[in-house]
Amino acid sequence: MEADGGLERDHETAAGSVEAAAPGDGEKNRLKWVMPLDAYRVDNALGDAAEGVLVEACMRDEGFDYQRPQVDVSVRSESMSLGGRRLFNVETAARWGYSGAPDPNAAIIRAASEESMSWSPEQDEQFWACVDEAREELPTEGMRINNALAGLGASAWNGAALDPAVVAAAEKWVTCMQPLGVTDLPSSPNGEDGGTPTETMSASFGEIADGMENERTPEQKAEEIRLATFDAECQESSGYAQALYDAEWERQTTVVAENEDALATLLEEKNAFEKQSREILDGAGVG
Template sequence: MAQWALPLDAYQNDEGGNEAYAEQLLVGGCLESQGISWPVAYQPEQADGNGNTASNGRTLFSSDIAQRFGYHQARTIDLPGFEKAREIEEVPRELSASEDEAFTQCLRQARQKMGTEDPLPQLSQEFAVEPYDESERSAPVRAAAKKWVTCMKPLGISDLGSSPSEMPSDSLAKRFGLAGDGNTSPKPHSDEIAIAVKDASCRTSSGWTHVLYDTEYERQLPVVAKHADELNRLRIQIKARQERVHQVIADNAPAR
């Protein structure tokens, strides 16, 4: 439950970050061979999401996460090993017309080598939508959500929703620089952390987190059984793709 691991996760390619890194390593080498500087910093490989994001893409939330991030998304570069990568990425670099053409060609070659020209079918995400929606509407989850509302009311949030899935509310998102309106905040304020920690506590005490996870897990099982053949074919594709990506990183990654 801590990682919100679900049955359909086994059929999802959760290594988009590794693919992008491997791609850049090949592009960097290709450009360097043409006399074009394209430094790529060392990055640790990621396989289990990062910070407060699970490998299935779901945003995680707990008392520990609330204490650390509030409602903010953890940035990959906040993790060990990414500081140097950020320094390189933040250096402004205008490509000339010839460099841009070389980059496009190198990128095409990199994707051909890794076999990542085409995206994999997103069956896991597609099949997960209905079980999640059904779980949110189920009687046990709605009953737990009502208890959560009662627990949260003392905070006096004017636009408090009827479910934890609606947090942070619009007013809180704007107040804490999360609304995407240009007034963004890079780090959580103490008030945000206090509300997030209370929210996490209420989700636990109301039973909402536990019952939603259990319900969603159970509702995914028949979906996996129903689509077993196509999911297993996809899993074979994912494994082969990931092996190619990891090999590229092993062969081309710079020293730490």
């Protein structure tokens, strides 16, 4: 089988073998990278939008003509998991390369940030005073809860990367990737010695790391998709993606069992925070 550009692969695309059950409580879904800890994670978009409603009201009460960013809380990046991790598989690689799908609200948030750069010192000072006031009514519980979950999940992720089945599959992935001729190829897609895309891979398609993407040529974007798709197919055919998912799922299941009381408390706090956020949004007529 030939890849774009004539490189021959010693593997077949295995996208059809990916577990694709619909996400649900306790259901594995590798395409969505569903994990046991996802059920406890706070939807920060709700909290951010609710805070924006409170800040807008405060600013207007203080005489400033301010409008909060009109984000749509019902949409998310198509390549973001419930756990807040960027998804990477054959499907996402073929559509968006390594970059992932854009955040549908990114342009709105960016425009609001740029507008704030022209504020007077008085307006800027009042804005932050209103943020403090908003957080007294709606504390930043979402960040605290998600940080706690990240701490619990870190050991599961790190342990999964070192699982013997994952390490063995990573060796097969390295062999599969050889036709690309990447000079700085790591020992694993997520290894301690780096992952993909590597520095040389990124340089070939113009990726930068400061969050602002330079204008790129169609050829550069095509190169990103070519490399990412090759990589994703190697992760499939080597068994790496499945082994990593299974290993992390198993470890997160153990984490949930060992932290049952603490997680029950976090779940109550999550539900209360999201309920309060929705009530604020409903009061402002935000769907």
